[in-house]
Amino acid sequence: MKRFFVPLVLLAGAMFVYAPFMILGAPYESTMGLVQKIFYFHAPVAMTMFLAAFVCGIASALYLFRRNKEADHIAVAAAEITVVLGSIVLVTGPLWARKAWGIWWDWEPRLVSTLVMWLIFVAYLLLRRYGGPGSERLGAGVAIFGMVNVPFVYWSVNLWRTLHPKTSVVPTLPPGLRGPFWFCVLGFIVVFVLILHVRTELERRRAAVEELYLALEE
Amino acid sequence: MNVRGMFLVGFLLLLGGSTYAQQPAAPPKLAPDPAARPDQQPQVRTPTSTGAAQEGFVPVEQLAKPEDRIPAPALVGTAYAFVWVALFAYLWSIWRRLSTVERELQALNRRAGTGSRSS
Numbered sequence: 352m353k354r355f356f357v358p359l360v361l362l363a364g365a366m367f368v369y370a371p372f373m374i375l376g377a378p379y380e381s382t383m384g385l386v387q388k389i390f391y392f393h394a395p396v397a398m399t400m401f402l403a404a405f406v407c408g409i410a411s412a413l414y415l416f417r418r419n420k421e422a423d424h425i426a427v428a429a430a431e432i433t434v435v436l437g438s439i440v441l442v443t444g445p446l447w448a449r450k451a452w453g454i455w456w457d458w459e460p461r462l463v464s465t466l467v468m469w470l471i472f473v474a475y476l477l478l479r480r481y482g483g484p485g486s487e488r489l490g491a492g493v494a495i496f497g498m499v500n501v502p503f504v505y506w507s508v509n510l511w512r513t514l515h516p517k518t519s520v521v522p523t524l525p526p527g528l529r530g531p532f533w534f535c536v537l538g539f540i541v542v543f544v545l546i547l548h549v550r551t552e553l554e555r556r557r558a559a560v561e562e563l564y565l566a567l568e569e
Numbered sequence: 570m571n572v573r574g575m576f577l578v579g580f581l582l583l584l585g586g587s588t589y590a591q592q593p594a595a596p597p598k599l600a601p602d603p604a605a606r607p608d609q610q611p612q613v614r615t616p617t618s619t620g621a622a623q624e625g626f627v628p629v630e631q632l633a634k635p636e637d638r639i640p641a642p643a644l645v646g647t648a649y650a651f652v653w654v655a656l657f658a659y660l661w662s663i664w665r666r667l668s669t670v671e672r673e674l675q676a677l678n679r680r681a682g683t684g685s686r687s688s
Contacts (some may be wrong), residue, residue: 371649378628386641387626389648396652411591442655443648450641516626523625542656549663556670563677 352459352550359545366538373531380528386450393443394521395535397465400436400545403429403499404468406547407475408498411491424558428550430475431448432543433497437469452514461505461515468504471497 368418380387407429413422444462445455456462475493478486508517524532 380626380628384641386644388645390626391575392649392652435655439652439655442651446644446648446651450644499573520625525626527628528626534652546660548665549667553663553667553670556674560670560673560677563674563681567681 354512356545356548359541361396363538363541363545366534366541368540370376370531370535373534377531378527383451386447389443391535392530393440393447395539396443397440398536399407399539400440401505402431402540403436403543404435404472404498404501405549407433407472407494408501411498413492415488415495420558421508421555423491424551424554425547426491427476427479427554428547430472430479430497430545431550433472433503434469434476436466436543437472441469442463447556450516459513459515460511461504461513462503464500464507466501468497471500 374388377388377391378546379385380390407426410422410426410429413419414426414429444465448457449455466513471493475490480491482489505518507513508515521532
């Protein structure tokens with residue numbers, strides 16, 4: 352990963368600089384007009400949040416069943432990224448909804464399930480921060496629970512009557528809207544990989560500090 | 570480039586983007602030229618003229634009525650600004666925590682080195 356880090360940083364930077372021009376060049380959506388352009392950041396961030404939640408859940412399962420310390424470091428990093436991306440989704444969504452639906456928030460399944468998922472990962476981070484010894488295993492359980500939530504959040508728009516657009520929107524995107532959208536998805540995935548790498552490194556160093564403290568006390 | 574520089578570049582990009590977004594589009598040509606043949610007349614793409622799925626987004630090159638375009642630059646600008654600020658703030662927090670842990674690690678290594686030499 353170290354060998355690819357600098358090229359990936361350059362790629363992510365270039366993509367983030369170019370993305371606004373692609374988005375501005377994309378055609379307007381017929382019913383929502385300009386406000387629909389929030390979609391190009393809102394939906395890719397949500398998809399990356401799902402990816403982060405899966406990474407956290409799988410890493411937590413590895414830690415829980417195989418006691419893999421490295422997996423635990425990845426899980427903490429991915430959980431934090433899930434919360435950051437979730438915050439972006441929960442802020443950009445209402446900004447879009449205000450114009451498209453006329454309201455900031457509605458207690459409908461997609462919005463509520465996303466909020467619940469975000470709260471589960473906030474709970475995970477609080478548990479890891481203040482849970483004391485043994486919180487790693489409890490946290491791993493919470494993270495798996497959070498990961499299991501992802502399919503419910505995704506399918507909620509198809510299972511229940513919601514204001515939110517259905518999952519059929521992305522596969523049926525017309526070419527003019529499809530290009531900028533998938534470009535942004537790729538950009539956010541690259542950013543996720545980079546942040547995950549750096550944040551995991553932070554967790555490794557924290558573990559090294561703890562081990563050194565213990566060694567010095569002995 | 571330092572953090573302040575990156576914030577400045579991000580802000581300038583946002584500013585440029587929102588200014589461009591606020592530029593009015595060319596008025597749609599709704600009135601057909603009576604001299605032109607029917608196959609030469611400009612076609613305005615309306616939602617009903619596209620074959621896209623009912624539940625999907627329908628793009629339009631030009632909106633049939635200018636009032637149909639919802640003016641929402643403030644909401645779009647706020648959303649994009651929030652994404653940039655949140656990501657940069659998070660990166661800055663990671664960088665700060667990494668620096669703190671690195672200092673702590675070096676201090677502990679020095680202590681460990683001193684301890685091993687004295688014992």
